[in-house]
Structure formats: structure tokens, C-alpha cells
Amino acid sequence: MGVFAGSSLDLPATRQMEEEGRSFELTNTLLKNLASAKILKDHKIEVNSLDFSSDGKLLVSCDDNTLNLYDVLEGRKLKTLYNKVYKIDLVRFTHHNEAVICAAKSSPYYIFYWSIYENEIIKRFSGHKDALICLEMNPCEDNFLSSSRDQTVKLWSLSCEDQEPDGILDLTPKKTTAVVSFDPKGVVFAVAYIEGSSTSGPINRLRLYDLKKYSDGSFLSNNFECPEIRVLKFSGDGNHLLMGTSEDCLLLVDAYDLNLKKRISGFANDSGLRLEACFTPDSKFLISGSENGVVHIWDVEGNEVQKLEGHPKAVTNVRFNPKYILMATACTNIILWMPKEWK
Secondary structure: OEOOOOOOOOHHHHHHHHHHOOOOOOOHHHHHOEEEEEEEOOOOOOOOEEEEOOOOOEEEEEOOOEEEEEEOOOOEEEEEEEOOOOOEEEEEEOOOOOEEEEEEOOOOOOEEEEEOOOOEEEEEEOOOOOOEEEEEEOOOOOEEEEEEOOOEEEEEEOOOOOOOOOEEEEOHHHOOOEEEEEOOOOOEEEEEEEEEEEOOEEEEEEEEEEHHHHHHOOOEEEEEEOOOEEEEEEOOOOOEEEEEEOOOOEEEEEOOOOOEEEEEOOOOOOOOOOOOEEEOOOOOEEEEOOOOOOEEEEEOOOOEEEEEOOOOOOOOEEEEOOOEOOEEEEOOOEEEEEEOOOO
16 A cells, blocks of 8 residues: 655655555554645535545545545645536546546436546436435446435446446335445445334344346345444455444444444434445455544444544545545545654
8 A cells, every 4th residue: 555755745755655666554553643634625515425536546526516626646636527507416436537427416316427537428327216325336347336215226337328227126115225335346236224123223134236146136134223324335355344324333244144243333423414434445444424523443343543633514424545545534624634654
């Protein structure tokens, strides 16, 4: 994993480390030394989504009205794009740094395949009847998953000429919505939704599907008595699933048998916000935002490693760079975090 040096973003140092093939292992010490390196104040309203490019060099951020592209090696904004017809959400890089997918927040609830290099909508995917909840790109192939308040999950292909879904999982008989995630090899996807309720609260169902045989149904499932699952992420090594809920509760699950390994709490979410949570690229640490602006980091054993303050509002988006020791978190502002000292 590459790294930035110093207390400010330093492009020459980063390029030198890339050329020399130097790498650093993420440790408790490095994460405890994370500090704000850059505050990006280009958004005027709350950021609703963030994503790093697969090579780690670009960051894209989105609010309802604008899409900003940043060179994170230099810590500067490259461009701002606008969709003047629809409010937008859920921006995700494709496998090319020049293009993203994102969702319209109003009818007809398009999914846009957007060239950010030419500022041109390449395709509009249609089929959802209500606002999207989740949009996830396959890490290895040019297909993606979407879930919506219309109680369906849809599988799409960027290369599809008719721009219709390749597959549909209909949850309307269950009267529930879902969140989705691809495994790191892009061959399995997970779906989580509320199956029912008990005296202690909701019963959430987690299912795993083979991408090539999803029409046969899930090959593994388990139930969890917990608040509604609103975030679902595979770890980079494929061994775990992280589930964020509507309360101050994260669940770490074994991805092979779907048994619960850890339940983590202790962060603010009294308002039931959708707080994004994620793994670090080495799969050893977990990150979550919070209602009170604090960013929390734990190891996979549930031990808190770091609490980072600096956001004036709720932190609803967190992302760790896939190639560099750099983290991005967002409320209205975006903070880029990296270690302040190297030993």
C-alpha cells in the first residue's frame, strides 16, 4: 500500500514511493496517528456519496446538485459537473477513471452512466419505480446492482444496448427494501432485508447469491435480530461482511457461514441515520461515521483504535483509499485524513 508523507498532501513524495515500490502496513499506530490533512469545502449542502477510483488517485463526491472530482495526490479539485434536470445520489466509479454511475433522486429514477471526462451521459438505465437505496459496481466486471424503495433489486450491465436489467429480485411479496454488496471477486453478491419481527425488534435476513446462478435462489442465508440493516460491505479479503444498522450498532459476520462474529456499538446515531461503514483495504479495521461528527475506527476484534473529530455535522460517508494510506469522510465538508508522523 502506498502512502502520503508529511502533514500536507505531497505529490512528489508519493510518486517517489510508487516508483520505488515502497509500501506500509496499516497498524494501530498508523491509524492512531491519522490527522486532518486537507478540508475540502466545495459542497454547499450535505455530501450524499463518495468514492475512490480503483487506482486510488481520484476521489468523486456528490451532493444533490453537483458532482466534484478531486486529484487526491495533490489534494485539489479537478472539476465540478452538474445535472441540471435531476438531483443525484450514490455516485460510484466504474472501472475507468473517466466514468461513474449515479442515481436520479426523482422520477423516472434513472441510473446514469456518466462520462466525467467529456461531461456526457453515456446511458440512462430505467426500470425502478422509486428512489434508489443502494448502487454497487461489480469490482471485476462491467455489471452493477441497484436496490430501490420500489422493493426490487436489479442487476445491470454497462454494455447492455437496451439498457434494461439483466435480472430482478422482487421483494414486493415481503413488503421490504434491501441493501446489496458484491464480494471482492465479483462472483457472489449479498442481499439484506427485513424478514419479519419479534418481540425484541426486526429480524433481518442476509442471503448470498451466485452471480451466474442467481435465478436459482440464494445458496446461503441467516437471520439476525438487530435494527434495520442499511449498509452492507464485503471485506477486501472476502472473509467478512460488515452490516451497518439504523441505530448505533455494527455487525461483523463470517462470509462463509454467515455466523455473527462481533457486534459493535458506542457511536452516536440516535436519529436513525444511514451512516456508511467500511473496511480498510487490508480487511483488518472497520470505520464508521456518527451523528455527532466523530469518525470511529475499530479492529476486527471490536477494539476501538481511534476517534477522529473535525466534522461539525453528522458524518454519513466514509471511504478508505484502496491504494494509499488516506481516508475520506464527509458531512458538508470532506476531510482527507492521513498519518501525521512516520516512524
